[in-house]
Structures are given as structure tokens and as C-alpha cells.
Amino acid sequence: MTNAPWPLGVDGIAYGGDYNPEQWPLATRVEDVDLMVQAGVTLVSVGIFSWAQLEPRPGVHDFGWLDDVLDRLAAAGIKVALATATASPPPWLTRLHPELLPVTADGTVLQAGSRQAYRVSSPVWRDYAVRMTRLMAERYGNHPALALWHVDNELGCHVPHDFSDDAAAAFRRWLEDRYGTVDALNAAWGTAFWSQRYDTFDEVLPPRAAPTSLNPTQQLDFARYSSDELLVHYRALRDVLREVTPHVPTTTNLMMSTATKWMDYFSWSDDLDVVANDHYTIAARPDAHVELALSADLSRGVAGGAPWMLMEHSTSAVNWQPRNRSKRPGEMLRHSLSHVAHGADAVMFFQWRQSAAGSEKYHSAMLPHAGTDTDVWRGTVELGEALRAIGEVRGSRVQSDVALVWDYPAWWGAELDSHPSTDVSYQERMLAHYRALWERHVSVDVVRPSADLSRYRLVVVPTLYLVTDADAANIAAAAAAGATVLVTYFSGIVDEHDHVRLGGYPGAFRDLLGVRTEELWALQEGETLTLDDGATADVWSEKVHAAPGTEVVRTFADGDLAGGPALTRRAVGDGAAWYLATRLDDAALGALTEALLVEAGVDPVLDGLPAGVEVTRRRADDGRSWLFVLNHSTSPVDLPPGDVLAGRTSDGRVDAGGFAVLREMSPSAP
Known part of the structure; x- marks a missing residue:
């Protein structure tokens, strides 16, 4: 790990989101920076899906537009989590090298036209991704806007398992490293059952589609391998960034929720300078705020109790659920502050400006289609104000029995x-x-x-x-x-x-x-x-x-x-x-x-609150503590003692659907 603080140059709770300026003309980009300042944005992720713009054809590069974007952000005091631009290969790359496309268990090749159209074990893909990462690091490693490296994007989100021939070869290497001998593999997999004994590692395949149920240990080890192989790819790009820019911390956005199954994120944590997570609530869940809190606590657990980053969530509706309900009044603020209450020191969204085209155009953003005369935009500004007001909680931790x-x-x-x-x-x-x-x-x-x-x-x-x-x-x-x-x-x-x-x-x-x-x-x-x-x-x-x-x-x-x-x-x-x-x-x-x-002998964080109220405490090493009271109920609740730093409160109470963040005590005397 680098010893650099994260993200470089951002005070208090970092605030912002994914920013995709390549989707917009120059006039809009200029307006974006002015509105970010108005909203209190301090950190944006840039370049995640920009490879096709940065390298429109093999070996031909266009960095001018990105230079301009980063210069404008730096001039406004806004820092950047700069991506390696490798989240999706450009069309020319998959045309030249269709052998890097991923394959499903039944042999279907997943084609270009979406995103993540690559097999993580492909040596061809790895070489191109490493080369692109090095170009980004060498060009922008000393840019004043750079605060953090964002490696790829949501690794394994759409292709947690690849069953290609490249994957088969990598799986065999992984098995040989794990077991040493094929006899040890046979013992571990119980291959005496159903005449599955292997004579050499070359006979082993991924758990592809078969006549009936597959060897369970083979399935389990393939899940382990797949998680490890994604981590190997992260390390390959991360190592380039550490070589060229050792002063800049590095992360990737994990997807910790109760629905994300196939990456063992506890095994990833030591390789991240800061743990970053993307989280989206499910509109159909009446207890979505409880699932959010569990996922936030899981993020803190993967971080070993240290503060972590919320790198993506939504201001309102998403685009990928069967029925994409907009968030209710106050819900976005409560969700955002719940992540902070459970240990996040950054609150970020997908995305800054809502797209006009593409499959995510109905995904909400900090700046919606309807512009600034909207409740979503007013909520964006209000959240920025609240996060500035509670900036002193940064670095504090949650303690649990x-x-x-x-x-x-x-x-x-x-x-x-x-x-x-x-x-x-x-x-x-x-x-x-x-x-x-x-x-x-x-x-x-x-x-x-x-x-x-x-x-x-x-x-x-x-x-x-x-x-x-x-x-x-x-x-x-x-x-x-x-x-x-x-x-x-x-x-x-x-x-x-x-x-x-x-x-x-x-x-x-x-x-x-x-x-x-x-x-x-x-x-x-x-x-x-x-x-x-x-x-x-x-x-x-x-x-x-x-x-x-x-x-x-x-x-x-x-x-x-x-x-x-x-x-x-x-x-x-x-x-x-x-x-x-x-x-x-x-x-x-x-x-x-x-x-x-x-x-x-475990006591609640606070007594006397109804079940629909979330309450969490963060503590600093110097004795200060802060209480987060998030009222998910339809009735106001009494405020506990403390100095209110931010909140939707009235008459000494937390409003129905409101929140309060309180400073509980002063630093302890030496």
C-alpha cells in the first residue's frame, strides 16, 4: 500500500460522482464545472469509459479533450479520481482480437456492443489494458487535479466467470499452484465419484455446461479462481500505477451488497489503498435502508474497520431494475448519510449529469434531465451543504460489540x-x-x-x-x-x-x-x-x-x-x-x-427510539464522537443531546423522513 492519504488534497467528506464529459459539448462542460462548485463537489471520477475517445484507432491518441477537462477541474479546486479507461475495450480492439471476448458456460461468446466485453484471463487483453494504464499514468501522474487512481470499473460485475480456453488454461495454473499435484487435486475434488479421476492437470476444464450436476468442489474452486483472477488483473494495472506514480493512492470500485456473490472481497482488501464500494438500493424492497446499512457495514469490514469510500449510488431511480421507482422526499439524503454513519468518508454518485443517450439515460444523476429547477438538484446542493457541515467526522470510526x-x-x-x-x-x-x-x-x-x-x-x-x-x-x-x-x-x-x-x-x-x-x-x-x-x-x-x-x-x-x-x-x-x-x-x-x-451485555447505541429510526455513532481517537440519527419512519422523533451539525429537524425533533448529525462531546482532556 502507498502511505499517501486518500484522496489527495480533499478535505472533509469527499463529495461528487462519475463525470463523463466525453458525452457533452464544450459549452456543457464549462457549465458543469460552475454547477459542481455550486453543489459543493470536491471529487469526480473521470475517464472510466473513455478508451474509444482517447484512442479512436490503434495507436492514434486524442488526449486534448481530457487535458482540458482536468485543467478546468483543477482550476475550480475539484479533484479527480482518474480511471485507467480500461472498463470496456473500444470496438477496434475486439474487431482485431475477437479471441479476447468472454465465453459463457454453454459456449456462447459475449460480443461487443455493451461493456466489459473482455475475458480477464486473456494475455492479449492484459497487454492492451496494461499499455493503456501506463499511458494514463505517464500523461497525468503529476496533474494537479489527480487525487486517486480508479482502476477499471466494477470488476466482475457482468462477467464474474469466464469459461473460455484462456480461462481454462489459467484455471489449471491456479489449481496446480493450489494443490501441487494432480493426486492432491483428485483427493480434494473427490474424483473417485462418477469416474472423474484426472491423470494430468491438462484434463481439467472449467465447470462448463454438462449432462447433469457438476463436481461441487470443481465449482467451488472455479469460483475461488475467478475471484482471484479478477484480483490478478487489478494488480497488474495497479502495479503500473504504483511504478509510475507511487505518490498517488489506488483503488477500484467493489460492489458489496447482499446480492453481489462472486468476488471474495475480504481477499482483495490488502491490495487497495482505500476500499471503495458501489451500492444501489432495490426499489421493490421495503427494507432497502436496512440492506444498505448491512452493505455499508460489510464495506467497513472489508476495510478492516478503516474509513472507506462510497464511489457510486443513485440520487433517485436507476435504469436496470424491472420497475425503477424514484426515491421519496429525503430518501437520497438519508441513504447518503447512512453510508457516512457506517464509516464512509466519501459520498459519490453515478453520475454527475444524466445522460441523453445510451442504455443508462434513465439512470438518475446529480444533475437530472430537467435541470436545476428540480427537487433532485436541490437535494444535490443540500447534501453538499450537509457534508461540508459534518466534515470533522472524517477519519473517525465505528465501534461495535x-x-x-x-x-x-x-x-x-x-x-x-x-x-x-x-x-x-x-x-x-x-x-x-x-x-x-x-x-x-x-x-x-x-x-x-x-x-x-x-x-x-x-x-x-x-x-x-x-x-x-x-x-x-x-x-x-x-x-x-x-x-x-x-x-x-x-x-x-x-x-x-x-x-x-x-x-x-x-x-x-x-x-x-x-x-x-x-x-x-x-x-x-x-x-x-x-x-x-x-x-x-x-x-x-x-x-x-x-x-x-x-x-x-x-x-x-x-x-x-x-x-x-x-x-x-x-x-x-x-x-x-x-x-x-x-x-x-x-x-x-x-x-x-x-x-x-x-x-x-450489549447495549443499543441509543435507548428509546422506535424501530424505524437508524442510529449510529462514529468516534475519533481524541475522544470526540458523533451521532447519526436517520428517521426512516413517518413520525418525528426527539433529538438526543448534542450540537446539531446538519439535519432536517424542527422543535428539538428529527422530522419524519429527516436526519440529524450531532457532535456529542469535546476532545478529552490530556
Whole structure:
């Protein structure tokens, strides 16, 4: 990592968005800079999709328009996150080299005419992308506007898996590095099943379309390889930038949300000078603001607790959902400040000016089609004012007593084919447990299973289907050290090779939990069970046996497993380990969460607020702290004590749909 601060030369909370001046004439570009100053913009991403303009034909370059744009921005005091311009190859490149186009599992070649029309493992593509990156670095590395390098764009967004011959060759190299010998590969993949034994690595293919279900470990390793190969491509471009411009920090925009599955972002974090994320709410979700908070906490978790960047979100509607609803009054401001509340030190949008042409022309922007006499523009200006007012929070951090354990390989493994139930959804359970904590105004860290868990009072482990011995021991150690640990169904079932841990489920957690499940009992669609306290459950149940010393807290009251354990608790060292063997309804999960919080001694960030109000605290090393109160409800709520830095408030209350950011205390005395 570079030691340079990020982004260079921007004070307070960075504010802006993607800026695509190549779509507009000079007069509009001049107006853009004036309006950016009016809105309080301090940072824009430039050049993301500009390769075809910068190199209209092979070896012929036109940098004049970009020189002019960067000069104008620098003169206005606006900094730039400059892209490598490699997010999509220009048409001449795919015409000359169709062999760099990506391929799907069924052999379909994905053609040009969209974006990301490249296979990340292609040596041809890599050479061209590295060359373009070097041109950008050498030309603009000392430009006064340059604050940050933006490598490519949303790597893996549209092509997380490529099944081409280039990918097959790269996959074989990855496997040889991982296993060393083909015998070790055969053991890991269990190839004695279905006559799949390999004699050489050359016989191995990606998991392409086949007559029936594919080898699950092959699928799992291909997911690992694909995430790693995208990271290898990022590193190749990043290394050029560090060579030419070691003084400039580097990042790429990740896509952390509960819907983005195929990149293991925890494995990317050490390669980013700052973690940057793109996030978009789903209009059809009534709890979109809760999913946003979880994704923001995941971003902070990938950043290791450090501040991070929100590089893209939307001012209003997007263009790619089935029904693209505009955001309600105040929603854009609350969403933006929620990211800051959960650790972001930059708030940026796609995009600055709404496009007049192209497939994203109906995607909202900071400056909409209708111009400045609009609520969207007024919101853009208001947000800029609010971010300037709270600039002092930059660099502060969120502190939590609760850890939610998140693991991408466990997600990949849990949702492979040929499992007990297709209704098991990793992200749905993560969100359900997070929502129960969010509604109780409890701050949450989202961490990988290998993270240091020693400082947490409550550790929640939903559906950790795949787990290594070391990670299982890490979770057990947290309980022994005094934490309350909750493990839910379909956890600890397999090792890192997707081999079942024999002797009874939940495998790796059997001793910790003091239970042994002899049979998994998936429920049919629409089937429900009742527990002995009247709670309802669905999707899943198990034939569980509790060991001596394990308390059966709840039992199944009906169905085939009536009288059997549904929820257990075992004292472990100075802590406790709970096991939940079914999917509870929301009310029952909320009641369980409250019991766990009480046992663990975890307090809410603030007492006395209704469930629809989000409250988060950020703290600085010098003792200062700031409280974010975001009112997603339809009724005003009382303001807590503190100096209001920014907000939509009246009469000592946070308005319905409003927000407040308060400074809680002065720096502690030396």
C-alpha cells in the first residue's frame, strides 16, 4: 500500500460522482464545472469509459479533450479520481482480437456492443489494458487535479466467470499452484465419484455446461479462481500505477451488497489503498435502508474497520431494475448519510449529469434531465451543504460489540446444487439477523470467520456451511473467552473442499454447541412448524440430539420432529454457544436476538427510539464522537443531546423522513 492519504488534497467528506464529459459539448462542460462548485463537489471520477475517445484507432491518441477537462477541474479546486479507461475495450480492439471476448458456460461468446466485453484471463487483453494504464499514468501522474487512481470499473460485475480456453488454461495454473499435484487435486475434488479421476492437470476444464450436476468442489474452486483472477488483473494495472506514480493512492470500485456473490472481497482488501464500494438500493424492497446499512457495514469490514469510500449510488431511480421507482422526499439524503454513519468518508454518485443517450439515460444523476429547477438538484446542493457541515467526522470510526460473520466461500458452497433445499438463502439469513440487530439500534461489525473476535460480546454465525478447522476453532475460542455465540442451521457441514464432516452435523461446531444432528429435515414449500413457545418456523429443521450439559431452550411442537430440540444453549468457558436448527419467523428471531443481547451485555447505541429510526455513532481517537440519527419512519422523533451539525429537524425533533448529525462531546482532556 502507498502511505499517501486518500484522496489527495480533499478535505472533509469527499463529495461528487462519475463525470463523463466525453458525452457533452464544450459549452456543457464549462457549465458543469460552475454547477459542481455550486453543489459543493470536491471529487469526480473521470475517464472510466473513455478508451474509444482517447484512442479512436490503434495507436492514434486524442488526449486534448481530457487535458482540458482536468485543467478546468483543477482550476475550480475539484479533484479527480482518474480511471485507467480500461472498463470496456473500444470496438477496434475486439474487431482485431475477437479471441479476447468472454465465453459463457454453454459456449456462447459475449460480443461487443455493451461493456466489459473482455475475458480477464486473456494475455492479449492484459497487454492492451496494461499499455493503456501506463499511458494514463505517464500523461497525468503529476496533474494537479489527480487525487486517486480508479482502476477499471466494477470488476466482475457482468462477467464474474469466464469459461473460455484462456480461462481454462489459467484455471489449471491456479489449481496446480493450489494443490501441487494432480493426486492432491483428485483427493480434494473427490474424483473417485462418477469416474472423474484426472491423470494430468491438462484434463481439467472449467465447470462448463454438462449432462447433469457438476463436481461441487470443481465449482467451488472455479469460483475461488475467478475471484482471484479478477484480483490478478487489478494488480497488474495497479502495479503500473504504483511504478509510475507511487505518490498517488489506488483503488477500484467493489460492489458489496447482499446480492453481489462472486468476488471474495475480504481477499482483495490488502491490495487497495482505500476500499471503495458501489451500492444501489432495490426499489421493490421495503427494507432497502436496512440492506444498505448491512452493505455499508460489510464495506467497513472489508476495510478492516478503516474509513472507506462510497464511489457510486443513485440520487433517485436507476435504469436496470424491472420497475425503477424514484426515491421519496429525503430518501437520497438519508441513504447518503447512512453510508457516512457506517464509516464512509466519501459520498459519490453515478453520475454527475444524466445522460441523453445510451442504455443508462434513465439512470438518475446529480444533475437530472430537467435541470436545476428540480427537487433532485436541490437535494444535490443540500447534501453538499450537509457534508461540508459534518466534515470533522472524517477519519473517525465505528465501534461495535457485535460481530456478524460473513464468508464468501461459505455462501458459494451453501447455494450449490444437489443440496437438501433450494430455499436455503445465505444472504437472506444474513439480512434477517442483521435486521433484528438494526431494529434494536445495535452497531454491528461484519467480519470474516478468521477475524479477531476477542473484543466482541456477541458473535452471530448464520449458515456458515463451509468452514476450515482454524476458523471453527477461532469461533469456538470467542465463546470460551466470554462471548455469546449463535450458530444457525446448515453451518459447519463441510470443510474447505466441500467434503462432509462425518460423525453427525453440524460437523465443525458439534463439540462447541454440544449437539449432534443425525439427519437434516428440509421442509417443503409452504410447510411450517410451530415451536413450543408458539413461534413459527419454515424451510428447515433437523433431528437434533443434545449432549449432557446442553440446555434445550426450544423444541418443535408439531411435525415429524415434535419434541426434538429446535434451539439449544451450552455454557462454554466464560461464554455460551447457542444453536438454532430452523428458520424462525421475524418476531421470534427478534425475541431471540433480544435474549442474546441481554445475555451478552450489549447495549443499543441509543435507548428509546422506535424501530424505524437508524442510529449510529462514529468516534475519533481524541475522544470526540458523533451521532447519526436517520428517521426512516413517518413520525418525528426527539433529538438526543448534542450540537446539531446538519439535519432536517424542527422543535428539538428529527422530522419524519429527516436526519440529524450531532457532535456529542469535546476532545478529552490530556
